[in-house]
Amino acid sequence: MAALVSKFNLARLRSFCCLYPMFNLKSPRELICLVVTILALMSQSLADDQEFIEDFLKREYSLAKPYRGLGFSSSSQWDLMGTAMVTPDHVRLTPDLQSRQGAVWSRIPFFLRDWELKIHFKIHGVGKKNLNGDGLAFWLTKERMQNGPVFGNMNQFTGLGIFVDTYPNADKTHDRTFPYVSMMLGNGTLAYDHDRDGRPNELGGCSAMARNSIHDTFLLVRYSRNRLTLMVDVDGKQEWKDCADVTGVRIPLGYFFGASSATGDLSDNHDLISMKLYQLTVERTPEEEEEEEEVTIPRVDDMDQFQVEVEEEGMSGVHFFFTLLFSVMGLGVLAVVGLVVYNRWKENRRKRFY
Numbered sequence: 456m457a458a459l460v461s462k463f464n465l466a467r468l469r470s471f472c473c474l475y476p477m478f479n480l481k482s483p484r485e486l487i488c489l490v491v492t493i494l495a496l497m498s499q500s501l502a503d504d505q506e507f508i509e510d511f512l513k514r515e516y517s518l519a520k521p522y523r524g525l526g527f528s529s530s531s532q533w534d535l536m537g538t539a540m541v542t543p544d545h546v547r548l549t550p551d552l553q554s555r556q557g558a559v560w561s562r563i564p565f566f567l568r569d570w571e572l573k574i575h576f577k578i579h580g581v582g583k584k585n586l587n588g589d590g591l592a593f594w595l596t597k598e599r600m601q602n603g604p605v606f607g608n609m610n611q612f613t614g615l616g617i618f619v620d621t622y623p624n625a626d627k628t629h630d631r632t633f634p635y636v637s638m639m640l641g642n643g644t645l646a647y648d649h650d651r652d653g654r655p656n657e658l659g660g661c662s663a664m665a666r667n668s669i670h671d672t673f674l675l676v677r678y679s680r681n682r683l684t685l686m687v688d689v690d691g692k693q694e695w696k697d698c699a700d701v702t703g704v705r706i707p708l709g710y711f712f713g714a715s716s717a718t719g720d721l722s723d724n725h726d727l728i729s730m731k732l733y734q735l736t737v738e739r740t741p742e743e744e745e746e747e748e749e750v751t752i753p754r755v756d757d758m759d760q761f762q763v764e765v766e767e768e769g770m771s772g773v774h775f776f777f778t779l780l781f782s783v784m785g786l787g788v789l790a791v792v793g794l795v796v797y798n799r800w801k802e803n804r805r806k807r808f809y
């Protein structure tokens with residue numbers, strides 16, 4: 456393929472007869488000719504890149520403008536639910552009004568093993584910071600079209616949930632700034648704990664100033680070779696910032712993409728502009744193919760790595776040992792200081808007597 460392209464480009468180059476000898480330019484005409492040739496080659500390679508991406512964009516799993524017939528036509532690949540509404544510029548999942556729930560779900564089960572999902576969304580409203588809610592969620596789950604308490608979707612879901620949480624429910628812990636983006640892998644029994652903003656079962660996350668932003672806000676989810684990566688682009692710099700990265704993640708095939716949102720006492724407009732699914736080409740050796748294990752329930756191979764952070768109540772053995780050690784050391788230092796002070800005091804007193 457590459458050889459073919461370069462052969463083609465060479466032919467193109469030759470057609471600009473002026474390039475022999477290549478850098479021995481005798482007249483302005485030849486210089487212009489060279490510049491034109493270079494520009495032509497550059498535009499050619501840019502076009503190639505474009506084609507490369509287009510090739511792998513999977514339209515059947517993507518939601519993008521124009522949203523012709525979305526949710527209504529029988530040929531549409533998506534279903535709408537609740538307050539979700541299509542406008543020429545976005546799919547509004549909820550308006551900036553209390554107690555609304557809306558969602559959009561793919562109708563086609565998803566069977567690719569290596570993929571990348573680029574999400575363009577917009578969260579905006581009139582509420583002051585932290586007086587808005589609740590946020591947006593993106594899904595790749597076994598279930599679809601079930602409303603519930605997790606950003607407008609059911610709890611105990613089976614599959615991947617990505618959350619853009621805009622309201623801090625656990626107000627005791629000021630350990631993170633909101634909006635907070637995080638991900639969780641549900642297995643049908645694990646629950647998303649809304650009161651604690653999902654902390655107990657999250658696989659990682661980051662703060663992202665994605666509300667009332669003057670910039671376009673994007674998320675990127677990549678899943679390849681069982682590695683799940685989450686990236687954000689919310690500050691208009693056109694670059695991805697790492698947000699979460701987990702290996703050994705196993706997501707079964709045949710699940711559905713979706714997006715959902717909910718408002719409660721607090722609200723926001725939650726708009727989905729696009730979800731673009733790209734297939735990634737990953738070479739696998741026959742051995743790797745064999746090792747690739749078919750799973751029926753989503754799981755993370757080494758789940759223990761996440762349990763550590765969650766432990767809040769009670770002390771672990773190591774924790775206890777160090778607390779004891781430092782307490783003893785502290786007491787020792789105090790005793791020494793006390794002794795020194797006492798001796799000084801005694802000496803001073805003795806001096807005063809003589």
Ligand SMILES: *[C@@H]1O[C@H](CO)[C@@H](O)[C@H](O)[C@H]1NC(C)=O
Nearest residue numbers: 641642643644645752754758
């Ligand atoms: C889901 O994960 C939890 C925690 O790892 C585990 O206790 C539970 O048995 C799992 N459920 C299923 C259906 O595998």
Ligand SMILES: [Ca+2]
Nearest residue numbers: 620622624652
């Ligand atoms: Ca929350």
